[in-house]
Amino acid sequence: MAKRPADHSTVTLKDVASRVGVTTAAASMALAGHERISEKTRDAVRRAADELGYVPSSAGRALRNQRAGAIAVIVPNTSQHVFGHLYFMHVLTGVSSAANDHDAQLIVSTNPDEAHGVVAYERVMRSRSADGAIVTSAAIDDSNIETLVETGLPVVLIGNFPYLPSAVTVGIDDVAATKAIAEHLIDEHGARSLLHVSGTLDHQTGIDRREGFLEAVRGRGLESFAAVVEGDLSEESGAQAVASSLEDGRRFDGIVFANDDMALGGMRVLRERGIRVPEDVAVVGFDDFGLARVSTPAITTVRTPAERMSRLAAEQLFRLIDGSAEGPTHHELDVDLVFRASCGCESGDGERVTPLRGEEPHRNDRQRSVSS
Amino acid sequence: MAKRPADHSTVTLKDVASRVGVTTAAASMALAGHERISEKTRDAVRRAADELGYVPSSAGRALRNQRAGAIAVIVPNTSQHVFGHLYFMHVLTGVSSAANDHDAQLIVSTNPDEAHGVVAYERVMRSRSADGAIVTSAAIDDSNIETLVETGLPVVLIGNFPYLPSAVTVGIDDVAATKAIAEHLIDEHGARSLLHVSGTLDHQTGIDRREGFLEAVRGRGLESFAAVVEGDLSEESGAQAVASSLEDGRRFDGIVFANDDMALGGMRVLRERGIRVPEDVAVVGFDDFGLARVSTPAITTVRTPAERMSRLAAEQLFRLIDGSAEGPTHHELDVDLVFRASCGCESGDGERVTPLRGEEPHRNDRQRSVSS
């Protein structure tokens, strides 16, 4: 659109070749270590490339190889606030480390305009800027995801997508995890009247966590004392859910929040009303991306292995891209339960980590600066 | 390296052209809206492109136009823990919104191996995968940055780089901000013995914030009661700095932390020793990326406009790329002071925001889910 770019000394294969006195074909083969090129030439070309600081043009290579050498992380913007930011950071960390291992670039694609049906990220795929994509925090009714999966382009979804049987996905068992932590409130802390503040129910996560909660109260015969309020995963919605429940005259001695942000908001309201946590009401959250540990009281929660999940997703993606994996698969990762002060297990800054399944707690998935 | 990718129905310009019955050149011009192509053909081509779902190949275009249509955000990995994650998230938000405005892809490049002098991000630039780069959290002694700037490739740095006069940079006045918030402790809360826990002094930010602190105590004639301990911006280092200061028998009634993470760690130690905040010791932090608001007590801090900074950086970068801006420039953004409970200004969850300069507080740079 504007003038041509300044000519930042760009070294092409031609420069390398002409310095050595061969053609670009020979130079290309030399750099690739082809046997048909004499050792002498190979060395000379390598030396020249080194001296000139030659780096292959990604465009030239991509065009010729029909492969961009990049993967994309796609974030449907409508869910920017749904999963919150800390989650996304963990995702980026995991994906970028896998991308580095595969010498691939990482493209981050947000969808600027939900209004336009012209989904920005489909363009990313169709323009072949990326060889594949990882999609996270997609809503159930986001038909674009379906379209994307159906085009057959390499796509890995993070989360659970029971309605997309042909997708490759990586997730955790939200139902089991929520069930376990709710049962903890009941069995260990004697909670009898439970409230669940769910996430948005247009996301599978919201549905599954609610289902886990319901299974727990049903299993203990407490369903008549249990209630569910829908939130949107934001701190403020957690506060509102608790406030409106209190105003309705509802009584509860335990709250299961679908994430830590809402737990934080809810606890704020409880504090303002003089209701003590955990003495009067025991509270648990979900995610453990950072907030849960630093709040007062610290929140008992489910630690979501976002970084491991996304790393695995990226590795699956690379397998799809090079064709070494086929067909729909779903990987499920184990989670840890982290007991802290908000349920009454620990006091102050103490915490106890227990795997939901398996033996040992999983390595801390890059929590914030726990040690240096 | 592996087999060729499966042939996901890829629509090229040739397909569009042959469907209409013209050459690719004509089709290209038609889509570009060239006048030399008849309206009838233009329409036909556009319709065909639409029907086939044609999206131009980024590689083909990049090769031909000598422009990738992408910008990179570069994160020297050595500083991954230095700035912490939340900061980076804000940066991504800002940059990606600018990138979307310019129809550019966003590449995120972390440096996997500091060991190799082969800086990964220089490859990004030299391979021309990106037309320019934004570099953030670079250490003073990172000579790669200097090299990068000197190559003349379009680069914008976030932060202050007094030793790189030819760089284009965007930052805040760390000295003035820290000075102001330290003076607040002294003037409003009567602090007399001050401690500063600085960031790493191989980052300009660390140096500048320390300098601001020192200017404040010097200005008030309190330099003989002041001390500085170097931290590394991690929560743990803040804890250690406070712990060791206490063990040295040092006494203080105010602490200026170079960021909120360290303040959090420091406050934990104070709490453990039974020292009350703000009654016994008033505390301030820096950044306000999220933690400061939710901790107990909430931390008085300087709100760094990371999102606006990075958005501006990206816009500067686009200007450099298309040649409409030349020469080194430095943009400095204003910051807000946010008074909360840790210094004694407010209680509970209250907060008061004041601009350091100018009239009105700046819009909340995408704080976490304040309202929905």
Added chain:
DNA sequence: TAGCGGCGCTTTATCGATTAAACAAGTTCC
């Protein structure tokens, strides 16, 4: 009616890298 200008499209060349196929030397073998 011959010649001229312009419209609308095609031809051609290019960007950088890669690879199959062709080819010029030099060896080896019968």
Added chain:
DNA sequence: GGAACTTGTTTAATCGATAAAGCGCCGCTA
């Protein structure tokens, strides 16, 4: 001493998009 090989390189084609130059065919004018 010529055929068959080997070796090391060059030629040429390709990937997709696009800009410049070229070329029929039209209508218009003298």
